[in-house]
Amino acid sequence: MRCSTCDAPAVIDQPYRDVHLCAAHFRASVEERVRREMHRQLPRFARGTVAVALSGGKDSAVALALAHRYFHRRPTVRVVALSVDEGIAGYRAGTLKAARTLTDSLGVEHRIVSAQEGFGTTIDRTASDLPGTVPCSFCGVWRRQLLNRAARGVGADALVLGFNLDDLAQTILMNLVHGDLDRLVRMAPHRVRQPGLVPRVAPLARIPEREVFLYAKLKGIPFDHGECPYAGRAARNLFREVVWQLEEAQPGTRQALLRTHERLVTRFLTDEGSATAPARCRACGEPATTELCRACEYVEIARSVPSAPEAS
Ligand code: Q46
Ligand code: ZN
Ligand code: ZN
16 A cells, blocks of 8 residues: 555555555644644643643553644743552553653653542552442543642643544543433533633544554654553443444544534534533532532442452
């Protein structure tokens, strides 16, 4: 296969655009899509702090590398990487190490916050105390809140997330299937400011997962290949499979889901004036749509069962 632009050997095909690209044109196409997306989601951002959520996996590593590339010529913009240690043995230590390798190589400030400090427990402990539950439900909610607090703590004006096109297409489909319009409107990337929430941007929104992986490989961006031991239990797996099958049968499905979402949000904002403004949680003061935020609700559930003694 040859590059559709310059005839050099192709390294990837993009069936949704019906083209093949060589390494140089592929890298340029990723960088240009991310640059445009960053500009669209953070218009005229020339001064302030941008936090980047960095797990140490490929997506967040590429998001940080490209955010650094985008902002590094603007000395008035500070980029800070934020990592969350949820307490997952055999997994998180490796990803945090990769995260540190990347921040050191870029010269980016790096802070780590933990579920233990924030919520007094870990995902491992919760998974063993509540064997019938899906650890990812707790993990996702707690991580979101820890990142929001940490981003506020460093005075961030925006929080960059490594969500790629596949992630977003899956989330959109999940929320549609669950009929959860509120969550559909509130999901990142954020179009309106919500009190107490650092606006989340997703510069990889137009980049399919396999292209993020290839870009990281071609650029030699360090990331950890490990898989979380709880990943097999995630509710998202079904939607990953469904989106993948739809994309195979009908290239461009993921982009179509993204466009549908953008139009729905536009329509919703026009009709309602603004996105649902969250109130504050009565326990922790973080933004919440109910009296008690979901992070605190999960802390109460986790505390309601006596913890098994720690293995030594
Ligand atoms: S870390 Fe947490 Fe993921 Fe592990 S427990 Fe699930 S959500 S799979 S990104
Ligand atoms: Zn080419
Ligand atoms: Zn709360």
